[in-house]
Amino acid sequence: MINIKLNVNGKDYDLEIEEDLRLIDLLRDRLGFTGTKEGCGEGECGACTVILEGKTVNSCLLLAIQAHGKEITTIEGIGKEDDLHPIQESFLENGAVQCGYCIPGMVLSAKALLDKNKNPTRKDIREAISGNLCRCTGYEKIVDSIEKASKILQQRGSESHEQL
Amino acid sequence: MNNYKNIGKNLLRVDGKQKVMGKTKYPQDIYMDDMLYGATLRSTEPHAYFKIDISEAEKLDGVVKILTHRDITGENRHGVLFKDHEVLCKEKVRRIGDPIAFVIAESPKKAKEAKKLIKIQYEKISAVFDPKEAMKENAPKIHDDSNIVYHYKCRKGNVEKGFKKCDVIVEREYKTSMVDHAFLQPESGLSYMEEDGTLVICAATQYPHFDQIEIADALGLPKERIKIINPAVGGAFGGREDITMQIHIGLGALLTGRPVKVCYDREESFYAHSKRHPLYMKYKTGADRTGKLIALEAEIIGDTGAYASWAVNVLRKSGVHATGPYEIDNVKIDSYAVYTNNPFCGAMRGFGATQIPVACEQQMDIIAEKLGISPVEIRLRNCFRKNSVTATGQVLVESVPLDKCIRIVSKRLFAESEMVWG
Ligand code: FES
Numbered sequence A: 001m002i003n004i005k006l007n008v009n010g011k012d013y014d015l016e017i018e019e020d021l022r023l024i025d026l027l028r029d030r031l032g033f034t035g036t037k038e039g040c041g042e043g044e045c046g047a048c049t050v051i052l053e054g055k056t057v058n059s060c061l062l063l064a065i066q067a068h069g070k071e072i073t074t075i076e077g078i079g080k081e082d083d084l085h086p087i088q089e090s091f092l093e094n095g096a097v098q099c100g101y102c103i104p105g106m107v108l109s110a111k112a113l114l115d116k117n118k119n120p121t122r123k124d125i126r127e128a129i130s131g132n133l134c135r136c137t138g139y140e141k142i143v144d145s146i147e148k149a150s151k152i153l154q155q156r157g158s159e160s161h162e163q164l
Numbered sequence B: 001m002n003n004y005k006n007i008g009k010n011l012l013r014v015d016g017k018q019k020v021m022g023k024t025k026y027p028q029d030i031y032m033d034d035m036l037y038g039a040t041l042r043s044t045e046p047h048a049y050f051k052i053d054i055s056e057a058e059k060l061d062g063v064v065k066i067l068t069h070r071d072i073t074g075e076n077r078h079g080v081l082f083k084d085h086e087v088l089c090k091e092k093v094r095r096i097g098d099p100i101a102f103v104i105a106e107s108p109k110k111a112k113e114a115k116k117l118i119k120i121q122y123e124k125i126s127a128v129f130d131p132k133e134a135m136k137e138n139a140p141k142i143h144d145d146s147n148i149v150y151h152y153k154c155r156k157g158n159v160e161k162g163f164k165k166c167d168v169i170v171e172r173e174y175k176t177s178m179v180d181h182a183f184l185q186p187e188s189g190l191s192y193m194e195e196d197g198t199l200v201i202c203a204a205t206q207y208p209h210f211d212q213i214e215i216a217d218a219l220g221l222p223k224e225r226i227k228i229i230n231p232a233v234g235g236a237f238g239g240r241e242d243i244t245m246q247i248h249i250g251l252g253a254l255l256t257g258r259p260v261k262v263c264y265d266r267e268e269s270f271y272a273h274s275k276r277h278p279l280y281m282k283y284k285t286g287a288d289r290t291g292k293l294i295a296l297e298a299e300i301i302g303d304t305g306a307y308a309s310w311a312v313n314v315l316r317k318s319g320v321h322a323t324g325p326y327e328i329d330n331v332k333i334d335s336y337a338v339y340t341n342n343p344f345c346g347a348m349r350g351f352g353a354t355q356i357p358v359a360c361e362q363q364m365d366i367i368a369e370k371l372g373i374s375p376v377e378i379r380l381r382n383c384f385r386k387n388s389v390t391a392t393g394q395v396l397v398e399s400v401p402l403d404k405c406i407r408i409v410s411k412r413l414f415a416e417s418e419m420v421w422g
């Protein structure tokens, strides 16, 4: 057993864990963040994507201990029931969601992209979600949704600028 | 349109919000106090008799129970059409991946560790992997006396006379491959007993009502005592029509009195569920010099692997669709479903119709080329229209706008290809 400290969705945790525990198992089984999905367990599908220090990672490929001292965002840290993030809003409105199993990973990959690149091209978007497989939708509507979300965010950005 | 409440409107799916927030519960996401974890031991041989020894595995600390065929409280069988699957194999395995034992332990790790301690002694017997070989009298038999599960015949007109009238006849053989659904959420389930003795099984399934009957039969319980809860399903595409883990976890909860959960990993998911039937298709198609199809003879053999699943319905559909969407006066179609020692095949998107165009459309292109007419023209000449009669004798009385569709598609297709290359 080993001690680990980390911050998930803005909250600090101090835990004792098994050395070989994967990050995904820590998040799901120990902390209850079951929005992080396991689709393959070997870094292929991206369903287990979380944001670690601003970058997307496959939580199935990381040992929990590698997250020691780090900040993690899972899908539970994005948006609220009555105040969805524009990415979530856009996925919902554009019919980008079918079975939903890939969606948390998709939303997080999109978030990591838009945090860095306010005005991505469709190619940038495809690149950003290239590690996320969706078996249901065919990607087109997912790309549309991310593009729309970037527009909404830009608009909001310029509006809040005007207010200043 | 404006008078309708829903038609023509952009509606949000009712489960969408929970899904974008990651709150939707798939079976994996359900946890219960005091729950146990299962792991399935599967055969590594495609065709063999076997003996199992669980004595060492049972002794491992943390192992609560190891289920084998001896523990089954009802009938050791299931299957959507024929009851040809065993819940846990008794003495013979028929494919790689057949379930032999189900270990139940205090943690997933312990269950996997115990699995490694189970000893299986195989006595291999000859196997068959090619459905055409499997159809022969002397082929190794997967189940009973014949490997031929089903033979569908369709006859219309007289093909012999028809071929005599043809100016061009094309004979070719085609093969399609086995395909996995690869739904993104691997199989998982959780089972527990309610206080009144009801056994609850939460599993992502396409057939809760069928599952209930199959689980009841296998456990020897009345249907009323089995409750199926279908939480969110992470894709299915036909691959969740057969039982996988439902009976194992149900039996586990029944016998241990504690909740039992199992999560397959991706590799086990590939072993556990059905596949798309690979088809072997032998086609003979004839037309006159204008490109009008006159006769078609087709033999279609579907490899259903070790179990039938929906093979009968799938191969019937392949046979029914063998002409493609074209009107042909003289037709002779024979389609077969055949057991082999391959992974088993069942429902998958299109259900036997999807594979057919590989053969029938290629035949169209070859005939067109031989006659020096365009692939579009030959399709327009033969495609179903209103009042066409299909090979099975069905008269298409409703709207059949296929010719319109072909015209629009070809116009766009060629306009665009000119844009790209021209
Ligand atoms: S579960 Fe981590 S990449 Fe698929």
Ligand code: FES
Pocket (backbone or CB within 6 Å): A096, A097, A098, A099, A100, A101, A102, A103, A133, A134, A135, A136, A137, B184, B234, B235
């Ligand atoms: S919505 Fe099903 S995998 Fe993406």
